[in-house]
Amino acid sequence: MRAVSPGWLETMKISLLDGRDFQPSDKNLGSALVNETFAKVYFDGVDPVGKAFDLATDEGLRVRYQIVGFGAGCPLPEPA
Numbered sequence: 780m781r782a783v784s785p786g787w788l789e790t791m792k793i794s795l796l797d798g799r800d801f802q803p804s805d806k807n808l809g810s811a812l813v814n815e816t817f818a819k820v821y822f823d824g825v826d827p828v829g830k831a832f833d834l835a836t837d838e839g840l841r842v843r844y845q846i847v848g849f850g851a852g853c854p855l856p857e858p859a
Contacts, residue, residue, distance in 0.1 A: 788812070788850055798828035798848035811844040818849060 801810060809848040818827045818854075827846045834842050 783812070788848065794851040796849045796851050798825050800848055805847065809844055810847045812848040812850055813846050813853065814850055823827055828835065 783801065785803055786836075788795055788800045796815075808844055813827055818824060821827070821832060822830060825855070826849060828849050829846065831845045834844060836842060852855065
């Protein structure tokens with residue numbers, strides 16, 4: 780997972796397949812942008828916008844993220 784700022788998709792010239800880019804109101808944990816590979820692996824290729832996933836922190840806590848955007852070819856880390 781990588782932390783990015785609002786406008787990142789536009790700056791990186793990444794096409795948004797669905798949803799939206801981050802907004803200033805997304806400062807708190809809980810919003811996520813994902814790429815096509817993530818959607819294929821975790822959501823069987825179904826549009827992931829509006830869906831949620833949990834991620835464990837280094838401290839062992841689970842944080843729930845809601846997917847707000849789905850980018851084409853996003854250079855995000857691929858799932859392990």
